[in-house]
Amino acid sequence: MTETIALCEEGQMGRVAQRGLSLWLTGPEETIRLGRSLGTVASRGSVFLMRGGLGAGKTTFVRGFAAGLDCREDVQSPTFTYVLEYLSGRLPLYHLDLYRLAETTEVEMDWLDEYLFGEGVAVVEWSEYLGGYAPEDAFCIHFLLSEADERRLVTLSAAGRTACEVFEAWVNEWSK
Protein backbone atom coordinates (compact mmCIF):
# COMPACT_ATOMS: atom_id res chain seq x y z
CA MET A 1 0.00 0.00 0.00
CA THR A 2 2.59 2.52 1.07
CA GLU A 3 6.19 2.33 0.06
CA THR A 4 8.87 4.09 2.05
CA ILE A 5 11.64 5.28 -0.20
CA ALA A 6 13.86 7.35 2.07
CA LEU A 7 14.57 7.41 5.76
CA CYS A 8 15.76 9.61 8.58
CA GLU A 9 18.59 12.02 8.22
CA GLU A 10 20.38 13.12 11.41
CA GLY A 11 20.95 16.77 12.29
CA GLN A 12 23.34 19.15 10.59
CA MET A 13 26.48 19.42 12.71
CA GLY A 14 24.29 18.72 15.74
CA ARG A 15 22.62 22.12 15.61
CA VAL A 16 19.40 21.67 13.65
CA ALA A 17 17.45 18.49 14.15
CA GLN A 18 16.05 17.16 10.88
CA ARG A 19 13.94 14.18 9.91
CA GLY A 20 12.57 13.10 6.54
CA LEU A 21 10.71 10.34 4.77
CA SER A 22 8.74 9.81 1.52
CA LEU A 23 5.73 7.66 0.80
CA TRP A 24 3.35 6.86 -2.03
CA LEU A 25 -0.33 7.51 -1.32
CA THR A 26 -2.77 5.53 -3.44
CA GLY A 27 -6.12 7.32 -3.46
CA PRO A 28 -7.66 10.09 -1.34
CA GLU A 29 -8.36 7.70 1.54
CA GLU A 30 -4.63 7.29 2.08
CA THR A 31 -4.13 11.05 1.99
CA ILE A 32 -6.81 11.35 4.65
CA ARG A 33 -5.18 8.61 6.69
CA LEU A 34 -1.85 10.45 6.56
CA GLY A 35 -3.54 13.67 7.66
CA ARG A 36 -5.39 11.93 10.46
CA SER A 37 -2.21 10.33 11.78
CA LEU A 38 -0.46 13.71 11.91
CA GLY A 39 -3.49 15.42 13.47
CA THR A 40 -3.46 12.77 16.17
CA VAL A 41 0.11 13.59 17.23
CA ALA A 42 0.28 17.35 16.46
CA SER A 43 1.28 19.46 19.44
CA ARG A 44 0.38 23.01 20.47
CA GLY A 45 2.32 25.51 18.38
CA SER A 46 3.28 23.05 15.67
CA VAL A 47 3.22 24.24 12.06
CA PHE A 48 2.67 22.11 8.93
CA LEU A 49 3.79 23.72 5.68
CA MET A 50 2.36 22.17 2.52
CA ARG A 51 3.47 22.51 -1.09
CA GLY A 52 2.53 20.66 -4.23
CA GLY A 53 0.55 22.56 -6.86
CA LEU A 54 -3.11 22.62 -7.86
CA GLY A 55 -5.10 19.55 -6.92
CA ALA A 56 -2.17 17.83 -5.24
CA GLY A 57 -4.22 16.71 -2.22
CA LYS A 58 -3.52 19.42 0.36
CA THR A 59 -7.12 20.10 1.41
CA THR A 60 -7.83 16.35 1.45
CA PHE A 61 -4.90 15.99 3.84
CA VAL A 62 -6.33 18.74 6.08
CA ARG A 63 -9.69 16.90 6.23
CA GLY A 64 -7.88 13.93 7.74
CA PHE A 65 -5.77 16.18 9.95
CA ALA A 66 -8.89 17.83 11.42
CA ALA A 67 -10.37 14.39 12.11
CA GLY A 68 -7.14 13.42 13.90
CA LEU A 69 -7.54 16.47 16.13
CA ASP A 70 -11.16 15.41 16.81
CA CYS A 71 -12.59 18.50 15.11
CA ARG A 72 -16.30 18.11 14.45
CA GLU A 73 -16.59 20.75 11.72
CA ASP A 74 -16.43 19.96 7.99
CA VAL A 75 -13.22 21.29 6.48
CA GLN A 76 -13.76 23.70 3.60
CA SER A 77 -11.14 25.24 1.35
CA PRO A 78 -10.12 28.68 2.70
CA THR A 79 -8.91 29.90 -0.69
CA PHE A 80 -11.04 33.06 -0.62
CA THR A 81 -10.46 33.90 3.02
CA TYR A 82 -6.80 32.90 3.54
CA VAL A 83 -7.69 31.23 6.85
CA LEU A 84 -10.42 29.15 8.47
CA GLU A 85 -10.35 28.29 12.16
CA TYR A 86 -11.68 25.04 13.60
CA LEU A 87 -12.02 25.23 17.34
CA SER A 88 -13.94 22.10 18.32
CA GLY A 89 -10.96 19.72 18.52
CA ARG A 90 -8.17 18.86 20.95
CA LEU A 91 -6.31 22.02 19.88
CA PRO A 92 -7.38 25.02 17.75
CA LEU A 93 -6.73 24.29 14.07
CA TYR A 94 -5.80 27.16 11.75
CA HIS A 95 -6.15 26.15 8.11
CA LEU A 96 -4.43 28.64 5.85
CA ASP A 97 -4.46 28.72 2.05
CA LEU A 98 -2.08 31.35 0.69
CA TYR A 99 -2.73 30.75 -3.01
CA ARG A 100 -4.11 34.24 -3.49
CA LEU A 101 -1.06 35.85 -1.92
CA ALA A 102 0.59 35.29 -5.32
CA GLU A 103 -1.89 37.75 -6.88
CA THR A 104 -1.48 40.51 -4.31
CA THR A 105 1.19 43.09 -3.87
CA GLU A 106 0.69 42.84 -0.11
CA VAL A 107 4.00 42.42 1.62
CA GLU A 108 2.81 42.78 5.21
CA MET A 109 2.81 39.30 6.76
CA ASP A 110 2.43 40.22 10.46
CA TRP A 111 -1.22 39.12 10.50
CA LEU A 112 0.04 35.55 10.14
CA ASP A 113 1.77 35.58 13.52
CA GLU A 114 -1.33 34.72 15.53
CA TYR A 115 -1.66 31.53 13.47
CA LEU A 116 1.97 30.53 12.92
CA PHE A 117 3.10 31.34 16.45
CA GLY A 118 -0.22 30.95 18.27
CA GLU A 119 -1.83 28.58 20.72
CA GLY A 120 -3.09 26.13 18.12
CA VAL A 121 -1.81 24.11 15.18
CA ALA A 122 -1.33 25.74 11.76
CA VAL A 123 -1.61 23.85 8.46
CA VAL A 124 -0.67 25.95 5.44
CA GLU A 125 -1.55 25.31 1.80
CA TRP A 126 0.73 27.05 -0.74
CA SER A 127 3.29 27.64 1.97
CA GLU A 128 5.87 28.62 -0.67
CA TYR A 129 4.26 32.07 -0.64
CA LEU A 130 5.44 32.56 2.94
CA GLY A 131 8.94 33.00 1.56
CA GLY A 132 11.27 34.12 4.32
CA TYR A 133 8.32 34.40 6.72
CA ALA A 134 8.12 30.59 7.05
CA PRO A 135 8.91 29.47 10.61
CA GLU A 136 12.21 27.65 11.03
CA ASP A 137 10.65 25.06 13.32
CA ALA A 138 8.19 23.41 10.96
CA PHE A 139 6.96 20.15 9.52
CA CYS A 140 6.99 20.27 5.70
CA ILE A 141 4.76 18.14 3.49
CA HIS A 142 5.47 18.13 -0.23
CA PHE A 143 2.98 16.47 -2.59
CA LEU A 144 4.08 15.33 -6.06
CA LEU A 145 1.68 13.89 -8.64
CA SER A 146 2.83 10.68 -10.26
CA GLU A 147 3.31 10.93 -14.03
CA ALA A 148 2.12 7.34 -14.49
CA ASP A 149 -1.06 7.17 -12.38
CA GLU A 150 -3.18 9.00 -9.80
CA ARG A 151 -0.91 8.38 -6.84
CA ARG A 152 0.84 11.11 -4.88
CA LEU A 153 4.44 10.91 -3.71
CA VAL A 154 4.52 12.72 -0.39
CA THR A 155 7.74 13.83 1.23
CA LEU A 156 7.56 14.64 4.92
CA SER A 157 10.34 16.50 6.63
CA ALA A 158 10.78 18.14 9.98
CA ALA A 159 13.23 20.82 11.06
CA GLY A 160 13.50 22.18 14.57
CA ARG A 161 12.68 20.74 17.98
CA THR A 162 8.88 20.86 18.00
CA ALA A 163 8.54 19.51 14.47
CA CYS A 164 11.03 16.71 15.10
CA GLU A 165 9.17 15.67 18.26
CA VAL A 166 5.97 15.52 16.20
CA PHE A 167 7.84 13.52 13.54
CA GLU A 168 8.99 10.92 16.06
CA ALA A 169 5.49 10.60 17.50
CA TRP A 170 4.07 10.34 13.98
CA VAL A 171 6.41 7.48 12.98
CA ASN A 172 4.98 5.48 15.91
CA GLU A 173 1.41 6.45 15.03
CA TRP A 174 1.82 5.63 11.31
CA SER A 175 3.28 2.19 11.96
CA LYS A 176 0.36 1.15 14.21
Ligand SMILES: Nc1ncnc2c1ncn2[C@@H]1O[C@H](COP(=O)(O)OP(=O)(O)OP(=O)(O)O)[C@@H](O)[C@H]1O
Ligand atom coordinates in the same frame (compact mmCIF):
# COMPACT_ATOMS: atom_id res chain seq x y z
N1 LIG B 1 -3.39 10.10 -2.89
C1 LIG B 1 -4.31 10.48 -3.79
N2 LIG B 1 -4.46 9.77 -4.93
C2 LIG B 1 -5.38 10.17 -5.85
N3 LIG B 1 -6.17 11.26 -5.72
C3 LIG B 1 -6.05 11.99 -4.60
C4 LIG B 1 -5.11 11.64 -3.59
N4 LIG B 1 -5.21 12.55 -2.61
C5 LIG B 1 -6.16 13.44 -2.97
N5 LIG B 1 -6.66 13.11 -4.17
C6 LIG B 1 -7.71 13.82 -4.95
O1 LIG B 1 -7.13 14.97 -5.55
C7 LIG B 1 -8.13 15.96 -5.78
C8 LIG B 1 -7.64 17.32 -5.33
O2 LIG B 1 -7.48 17.27 -3.93
P1 LIG B 1 -7.42 18.58 -3.04
O3 LIG B 1 -8.57 19.47 -3.27
O4 LIG B 1 -7.16 18.10 -1.65
O5 LIG B 1 -6.11 19.28 -3.62
P2 LIG B 1 -5.43 20.66 -3.18
O6 LIG B 1 -3.98 20.40 -3.18
O7 LIG B 1 -6.04 21.17 -1.92
O8 LIG B 1 -5.80 21.60 -4.38
P3 LIG B 1 -5.72 23.22 -4.45
O9 LIG B 1 -4.33 23.55 -4.84
O10 LIG B 1 -6.70 23.58 -5.53
O11 LIG B 1 -6.09 23.77 -3.11
C9 LIG B 1 -9.38 15.48 -5.03
O12 LIG B 1 -10.30 14.95 -5.98
C10 LIG B 1 -8.85 14.37 -4.12
O13 LIG B 1 -9.84 13.39 -3.86
Ligand SMILES: [Mg+2]
Ligand atom coordinates in the same frame (compact mmCIF):
# COMPACT_ATOMS: atom_id res chain seq x y z
MG1 LIG C 1 -6.76 23.06 -1.41
